[in-house]
Amino acid sequence: MPGINLIFKKEDVGFLSSTLKEKLLTSNWDSRYFSESYFETKSLFISGNRYEKYPIYIFENDDFLAVIEGFLYNEDAKSIEDELVKLHKIVIDNTKRQEAISKWLTSTDGDFIIVIRDKKTAVTYLLNDVFARLPLYYYLKNNCLIVSREQNRLTELADIKNIDMIGAAQFMMLGYTVGNRTLVEECNYFLPGSLLLVDENKGEVKLERNYVFNFESMVDYTTSYKKHVEQSVALFKKATSKRQYIKNIIGLSGGLDSRAVAAAFDFTRNCQAISRLSVNKKELKDVKLAKKIATKISLPFKVLNTEAFTGEMIYKLALQKMGLNSLENAFNFQYEEKLLQQENDFVYFTGDGGDRIKPHITFSKKLKNYEQLMDSIIEKNSVLPYKYIEDITGVTMDSVRKDIISFLQSFPEQSLEIKYIHFMIYESAFKSVFEGEDRKRFYFWTVTPFYATDFFIKSMSIPENYKKNYKFYKDFLIKMDKRVADIENAAWGFPISSFKLNLFLYSKNVAKMLPFQIKKYIQADVEKLKKTHHTNLLLFLSELINSEDFPNDFNNKGLSYFKDNISEMNTTVIYKIITPIIVSQLLQKKSNLNTRYANIEFI
Template sequence: MVGTRFICAVHGKLQPQADPVKAPPDPMIGPQPWEARTIWLQDWCRLDYLKYEAYPITCFENQEFLVYLEGRLYGLEESRLESELLHLAHCALSPENRITSLTNWLRAADGDFLIFILHKKTDIISVVNDLFARLPVYYSWDDRILVISRDLQYVRQKKTARLDPMSLTQYLVFGFPLGQKTLFEGIYTLPPASLITIDRQHCRADIHRLLRHNLEELLPPPGNVHDHAGHLVDLFRVACANRAAGSGKNIVSLSGGLDSRAVAACLKRENLPVAAATFLDHRAGNIADFQTAGEIAAHLHLPWHTFYLAPPCDRASQTLLRLKQGANNLEMNFILNFLDGLVRTFGSGLTCFTGDGGGDTLGESRPYRRLSTPASLMHYLMERYRIFPLRLATSLTGVAPQDFVMVLADLLASYPERTMTRKYQHFFCLEVATKQYHEGEDRNRQYFWSVSPFYAPRFFEAALSCPDDQKFGLRLYRQFLGILSPGLENLPYADWGAPLGSWKFALLYAAKNLSRKQPQLTRSIKHLFRSSPGRAPHPYPVQVLTKQLSACPSLAAYFSVDALKNLVGRIDTLTIGQQWTLFTLTSLMEELSAQENGAPRPGLVSGASALSTSPLPHPAKRSEEKIQRRSQGSAIR
């Protein structure tokens, strides 16, 4: 994975080692050429990075400090960057008001970043990440050796860690490990707004949370829905403009939803150079999304680039496993073809805008039924977000269900909010974002820089401060879109085939809310229609799971063989999400075993090429051609 690798001995010396930074051998893993460089090397620590030419890493030093920045600080002129980072370095060294100074700096900073500061005289190293942990960072610490990296595989190899049974169970239930946990024992994610201090003179390393998001501190401002939408548009314009600064190629990953259209409209409104890109999967399963994206591009008069993707394949699955080590579900392996196509079309110097976080900030984030106790909150979360029922998950991993519940209860108790409603919103807007949205977007950064203006701190806090009743029925979102580009709110919301404010949307919204009060009902309905076009189970994970069960004895080290055989034996009764989640974990186990033993991977099958050149299904092609003529975009085959 692109980015930083750091290892140090808090006391003693490091073992001599070969250069740990190597360019990826697989041409599918991002643009070429790659640069591997050592920034700082002593007998007790080393700081390296791996990057392609356009990836943002800045490093400078003077007589007092060495300062290293991975990522970007937005809204800051390039001429001021060095002085701003030196100011941060002096804050980190201040003995009296160090924490206060760093906290105040972080509150004012808008960026996606990881910063290292080395004070040369004392060998004190300070490490700071951004307010939302937008760049996932992993670390391990064994009282002597501290490893910090943007590459989870690098930390795992230094730690030689096994998979963690509790994390596997959480992944099966929620789709991600909770809190700071990763899938590996003894390896953790760095929380948002954290400070790591390494003090060699006193043989210490400490982690301190500078800020914790408390949603109960966000008080609703006065004003009606139009007032709030107008204020949010002003903040959003600044966020979009700052993230586009310095980039001549701004590409919006455009879907038929609300979030990406808001980003595209804002960039267009600011007269920034922007184009839209949309993919159609190999089954045309997202055809409604694809068609609506074309209508949005035409409405905004944007160039629209279309990509037609090949079916899931073994090569893409292996690539995604190596990049994210299970932090991305392998159901997303097809997206690598899209990312590769964007690089080949626009080059790696593009800035890709996503709509991540839009629904969390502008949509309803409160629970859909009353939660009055911690037990009711836990029960609702395990209903609303579950992939596998807890009973099935624990039968696979051997974790006691009561231990799972206890860990979940401890996590929710650690949130600073007091009410169950706000704790739910914290889980919805921050826990899920850190472990799913940010990890997903970080995959994109292996190819190009990826941003979401919804995570600009001022916008994020202002949007979450707006009254919940103004967000009901997406009223606030409708006003927001109408101010950005009049008429945009009247284009269909692709998921429901109806524009905001229409009677059809109102009926579907009411029905959806009723089903969200009882998530099991929604799950049962979806399961009934799992064989609808584009959502039928794909044979690829089913075939490979069957092979893995018979050819990969290493699975027994983590899963009950009997429970796994039972699941694979009735694989057709599992939902698509369950199949891919199970496949992700078994493939990771297989990959780890192959790396440890130097053996081939027996369970996987060969797959297809990167971008499909086969004809589209006729309905999709006719729709695409119709939209293409209006948007005057270019189709990439």
């Protein structure tokens, strides 16, 4: 992955300069990438790896040096420099820093990581945006700090060989790790709105959490419904415009969120819609609807066809994201590579984040304690009985529950029901979805206006009763462009403006109350069972179980039992189980995905 790296080592300066520095400046993914050194002292080294169009910007004056990765949107070079001067004054003020950074973060629209080194004190400050739009990881042990946008690079520099077993169990259960855990032991996720301080003179490293959204205190009951809609549409159009570039491509599907982005485009600025059609044509309905949407608003449209993905692509994704973007997403590589080959110098728009103006989860009964909250997280998000996970990992359900509950207790909200929403936004959205979006940045810059800071804050201020039954989203989309609102939603088979919506949502709510074993057979979008599992995926699983290179951290008998019952699982669940195991193999240099399975196709 492209991005910033930072290494601080209080002692053993020779090792820093000869080994870590050399690895940082020589390990690049392909011929598009190059390495840059931004700053170096005896104990501190700041560098970057990127391709030509990837945004890393350097600014220096008499007081400080700044390196910014990403964008502050709608800011020209002069105003960015002014913001950096302002930010420098904020971070060096120890008395009012947290409050001032919080205000700055919540009033700044951008996807960024900023490093500032104060020349007078030799203190370096690193902070990310309020959402952690650019995933960042760090290792801190034995007077050595390594910060990188790429886990694979970090694990090599720190010589990490072990998987985080609680993180692995969480991933198998939910599809993502929780809090600052990753799948790799001692490789930590840099939480949103955080500040890292490195004092070279004192040899100290400090990590501060500067801002966490309190979704309980954000709700605005004083603004009228009509005003909420009008203001949201205006903010969304502004956010889209600020992110537009010389050329703008929207990944358009038949869903609601991407069409909202397409409707907000300023068409005078070279815009185009593109859809993907895989070899199994599973997106055919989406493609037809995307074309219909694009035609209706006179947006140029084309389709990119892709073939089956291979073991080499799975291996590549595992190296890039170390499992945090689940490995079934390897099918995206062909699309992203073809797009890069056919287009040049563009920004790629997605509809990620549209969930914020849709109805959030509600509870029929008030949650009484954290145990009930944890039960709800498992019930609503886990699609696999935990017995399989415990057999494979040896991690008990009690250990996983205690770890997640301790994180839930740190949330600022009082209501357990709102803590659930907080958990889903910070963990499922900010973490899981952002890792997938970040995968695209290996090739090109990608954005979504749904995570413009002011639009997000506005979205979370809208009372839940306004969002109920998609009422707010419907009026938001109609106000944006009624033509796209009147085209059917691929997931429903009818438009959001249709009278059928309330009946459909009622039937879904009834289905949610059914027991798990019944529910799994009547879900409209459930994947086909064993008969559609790709032969080579099952072959890989069988060989993995019986391999001499099966990781010692996991139990192959547990995985064998899982395989024997695989007809109960959809393909996504299978990948979630094997993803941490493959990451463990990578750490131990034992994966054969890029050799034995390099050209083997996985659908």
